[in-house]
Amino acid sequence: MVGDAGVVEGQGAHSCHPTERRFPPHLIYGAHPALTRRSPRRHAHAVRRPDDAGVTVTRESEVLDRAASLVVTPAVVAHRGASGHRPEHTLESYRTAIRMGVDDIELDLVITRDGVLVARHESxxxxxxxxxxxxxxxxxxxxxxxxxxxxxxxxxxxxxxxxxxxxxxxxxxxxxxxxxxxxDGAEGIPTFNEVLAMVGAESVRRGRTVGVMVELKHATYFDSIGLPLDEPLLDDLARHGLDGPWARVSIMSFETTILRRLATRTRLPVIQLLEKAELRPADLEVDDPRTYGDLASPEGLAWIDEYADGIGPHKSLVLPRDGSGAIGLPSTLVRDAHRLWLTVHVWTVRAENRFLPTNLRFGGAPDALGDMAGEVRALLDAGVDGVITDHPEIALGEWRRRHAAFTPHPPGAGWLRP
Structure with missing residues (x-):
């Protein structure tokens, strides 16, 4: 059946269709952090990759000597749901993305006056x-x-x-x-609990685990007004049984303070988001001049490696643009991160010309759709572990072209447990 936004019902990346993949894409990172972290948090010196018999172990040299993804199949992550097709951060936006077959949905969290987490991009x-x-x-x-x-x-x-x-x-x-x-007007603002309940129900209904990548917004600001985000976050996750090592949940923020704090309180993967190179984390001390570009350097990544499991860089940090706005060769960021066993989920890939490099635009209309698939190809060629996008159907189409022969495996994380 063809669903909304041209999606073939039941034929997503993780659907039950026999030709589609069902193996958790975050095999190294996110599916079972307890097996992959080195002291105190993360990865041992081997990665797990599937073969015809199930799961085998691959030496780190086989991965780190090339610019390749650390995961078996890089994830397609729906940015605020399928926000290219529905108003962002609505349950229908998330459902549309799940119908498309995404691996994970990404949602941002802020907090109400009475301490309830809700899904909004900013307060x-x-x-x-x-x-x-x-x-x-x-x-x-x-x-x-x-x-x-x-x-x-x-x-x-x-x-x-x-x-x-x-x-x-x-x-x-x-x-x-x-x-x-x-x-517009069809839905209200969902709570984090409502989103988790919906994703859990959809995972069971479709026979595959849909992951959740949670971004904590304005954490230092909320701390300052007596509404810290970490306690209600951990409470809500525990309420849904998503606080253990098999849960398909990652916690992200642009702010380092909240992530360093959470790294001591949870075994869930922690991802340090990185903005454009010239910008600066809001929570760094006044006398700390570091920018996100500094954090993306080998020295900065070594510092991030002390508390985080991965990074989420702006796409320009992976595919720099030249003076005309075109992309060329990738930076060394993915390789540098992978040498530290930090995964790389890049954001935000959008289909409209105004968001694309100049050499991937179609025509001159800024809101016309351009060659987003070309940008996805370039990012996958650079070795990223996940693509966070408003238009997941385009990224999934590119994924399917690359992984058509992938052997299906049963789900094994999150709501669907072994």
Whole structure:
């Protein structure tokens, strides 16, 4: 059956179709951290790769001597769900991505006034909800400085969950994605618990484990106002049985402080996100001048290696652009990270011309679709372990072309346990 957004129902990357893969893509990292971490957190000197009999062990030299992925099959991760087709961070956006066959969904978490984690990309919500047109909340409009940026609007931390649940979700980029506006108002803001329950139900229904990559937003800011994110995060994961070593869950942040703290409290994989090279982590001390470019250097990666299991770099750190905006040869970042057994999940790959390198654009219209598949190919050729994308169907199509002969295996992580 053909589902929404041109998706063939039941034929995703991890579907039960006999020709499609069902082996967990995060075989090195995420599927069983307890087997792969070296003291105190991570990887031993071998990786696990499947053969016809099941799982074998491969020496590290066979992987590290080439620019190859550390995982058997690089993951396709749905950025805020299938946000190229539905308003971001709605349950239908996540469901659409799962129907497409993604390996993981990515979601961002912020926190309400009464301490409930909800899925929003940032705490200011005027761009993604109808709050600006709700007179009963006009008094909550205010100005805040968050992560060094002054913002005016409505903020999740000023709402109780009950109040937030009265708002309707909307498309963030209506000019770029006008078709998505047809779904404006169809849903509200989901809680983290609701997302986990939905993903668990979909995993059971489809007979494959769908992973969750969680990004913690504004963690230092929320600490400063008495709403730390780590405790409710760990509580919610435990409530769904996703706090053990087999859970298909990763925890990400651009801020180093929250990740270093969580690295001592959970066995779940921790991923340090990396912004464009010239930007700087919001939580570093004033006298610490390091940028994300510094953290992406071999010295910076060695520092990240003390607490994290992987990195999530902006795609420009892997595929630098020249003065004309075109991509050429990849940087050494993937190879440098893999030498430390840090996995690499790159973000954010989008299909519209305005987000693509100039040499992969089709025509001059910024909102027309370009050659996103070409960018995915370049990233996979660079050896990344996962691609985080608004348009997972395009990345999955490229994945299928590369892995058509992959031998299917039963799922073995997260909600579906061995």
């Amino acid at each position: 200011e919500i005027s761009r993604t909800t109808d709050v600006a047109g709700r007179p009963e909340f006009a008094h909550l409009r205010t100005t805040r400085t968050i992560d060094g940026i002054e913002l005016t609007g409505w903020f999740v931390e000023d709402f109780t969950l009950a109040e937030l649940k009265t708002l309707a979700a909307r498309e963030r980029m209506p000019g770029t994605r006008p078709d998505n506006t047809a779904y």
